[in-house]
Amino acid sequence: MSEISFDDFLAVDIRVGQIIRAEPYPEARKPAIKLWVNFGDALGEKKSSAQITKHYQPEMLVGKKVMAVVNFPPRQIGKFISEVLVLGVPDQDDEVVLLVPDKDAPIGGRMY
Template sequence: MNMITWEDFEKVDIRVGTILEVADFEKAKKPAYQLVIDFGQLGIKRSSAQITTLYTKEELKGRQIIAVVNFPPKQIANFFSECLVLGVYNADKQVVLLEPSLKVGNGDKIG
């Protein structure tokens, strides 16, 4: 395990957002969704997420998630992903989303 300093951790901006829109990402190499996420005062950001196995589009809309919001945009096919939605790989290598156990404000900082 690589150890980091507290200063390293402080560089990572992790926030809560609510998924507003979900669409199939047809051009992705692996099955994925295109997400539109509201991060409150930080605005609306888009993300590509390979979470199609455990989640339907209907289940995701309105769900609060946790994401890293200070990565530079990453182009995936014809789409720019502006944040990294966080999850845990389960035993079957499927992504289980991280989410707050209680409703909190969009844009609230994880720390």
């Protein structure tokens, strides 16, 4: 594992967002869900494509707060533009489990 400086860490903007819409994304190369995430007044609504279909269904995601990197450049995922990277960790089967705030946190709040 290589070390980074604290300034490198601060360059990554990770914020709390709330999923306001979620739809299956069957056209994706790997099974995915299209997400629309609200980051509040400062950043507004951003889109993401997330490979989280093993543990999550679109209808169970609406209203859920998640952590996401908001300062990566947009990325084309098939016909969908992903604007943020919703964060997760692998479970024992290497399937994604979302990172979520452990207590109620305001949307748009920055991780530090």
